[in-house]
Amino acid sequence: MKRIVSGIKPTGELTIGNYLGAMKRWAEMEVENNESLYFVANLHAITVRQDSFELRKRTFDVVAWLLTCGVNPDKSLIFIQSMIPAHSEICWVLTNFVTIGELGKMTQFKDKVSKSSKDGQLAGLFEYPVLMAGDVLLYDADEVPVGDDQIQHLELTRNIANRFNNLYGQTFKEPKGTISKSTSRIMSLKNPDTKMSKSETEDSYIALQDKPDIIIKKFKRAVTDSDNTVKFDMEKKPAISNLLNIYSGFSGKSVDDIEKDYMNEGYGKFKTELGELVAGKLEIMQKKFSELREDEEQLMKVVLKGNAGANDIANKKVSEVFEKLGLVYHRY
Numbered sequence: 001m002k003r004i005v006s007g008i009k010p011t012g013e014l015t016i017g018n019y020l021g022a023m024k025r026w027a028e029m030e031v032e033n034n035e036s037l038y039f040v041a042n043l044h045a046i047t048v049r050q051d052s053f054e055l056r057k058r059t060f061d062v063v064a065w066l067l068t069c070g071v072n073p074d075k076s077l078i079f080i081q082s083m084i085p086a087h088s089e090i091c092w093v094l095t096n097f098v099t100i101g102e103l104g105k106m107t108q109f110k111d112k113v114s115k116s117s118k119d120g121q122l123a124g125l126f127e128y129p130v131l132m133a134g135d136v137l138l139y140d141a142d143e144v145p146v147g148d149d150q151i152q153h154l155e156l157t158r159n160i161a162n163r164f165n166n167l168y169g170q171t172f173k174e175p176k177g178t179i180s181k182s183t184s185r186i187m188s189l190k191n192p193d194t195k196m197s198k199s200e201t202e203d204s205y206i207a208l209q210d211k212p213d214i215i216i217k218k219f220k221r222a223v224t225d226s227d228n229t230v231k232f233d234m235e236k237k238p239a240i241s242n243l244l245n246i247y248s249g250f251s252g253k254s255v256d257d258i259e260k261d262y263m264n265e266g267y268g269k270f271k272t273e274l275g276e277l278v279a280g281k282l283e284i285m286q287k288k289f290s291e292l293r294e295d296e297e298q299l300m301k302v303v304l305k306g307n308a309g310a311n312d313i314a315n316k317k318v319s320e321v322f323e324k325l326g327l328v329y330h331r332y
């Protein structure tokens, strides 16, 4: 049996990067002999100031999107991080098994603070990877399906687990971060050197909620490389290679086959048809999302079931860890 664990933040709009790099794969990993736990990382969200009303709404948006993407609550535990106290408890413990030096090396933190002074940053932003390590270690995860940007955090998670195990005996499984071959790093439509992200300009990303005409327009305006051939070459043709990866992710076709389909065509036709493909798929998903999102009571039922399962596993781990550390522990 393999245990799969992963999470997603309820901040801003979800993009096709989140979908192709993570959520779509989560549903695909619900196969026999896998046990999966997927959660809304709302404690991570508050490392940047959030509007409380929006945060609550987005938390349930994410639950509805997970179901829309095919995550099945009968096969996976879907839960909300803030509803499982063990996540906060283990985070404090693990904070004492990581150094300031290690956290300072995290590229996501460095990127975030590069625009302003380090001293003015919230400590939570610095601690972010520790909370994330706990999310995974609590459940003895074997695999953590993520986009490429989270891999460094998972390497740190392994180091933290290893350090604890060396001092207190085997306690945590060292998890492996896994990425998909072609969609682990969906890039901006405006700059293929930077990751597609909801925090960049609107025309650089496709939101899962974008309307069809907007999607088609954004793909038409996506930057391309100098020659006019639809050929995959990450180094020399990063923009078209990114679009090919997106095409492959949404169509299920291999990049080789797509190249063949467009062998004698220029960028124009390819970009138009890519826009139509993505718009068509997302339109169907948006309809499903709206239906699911309307019934918040049902979403809460899904979460309560997931919470119960997650809580059981997580509490056992916290109790084991506290005991090993000599911390008096009792869950009322």
Ligand code: TYM
Pocket: 005, 006, 007, 008, 009, 010, 017, 018, 019, 020, 021, 022, 023, 041, 044, 131, 132, 135, 136, 144, 145, 146, 147, 148, 149, 150, 183, 184, 185, 186, 187, 195, 196, 197
């Ligand atoms: P978050 O919310 O930023 O993103 C959720 C998932 O989407 C992936 N992703 C992408 N993949 C490919 N191309 C892109 N352009 C792209 N943008 C985002 C992310 O890599 C991620 O897998 N720290 C995590 C949330 C988290 C977590 C965890 C994940 C909290 N605890 C424990 C795994 C295990 C995050 O910020 O993801």
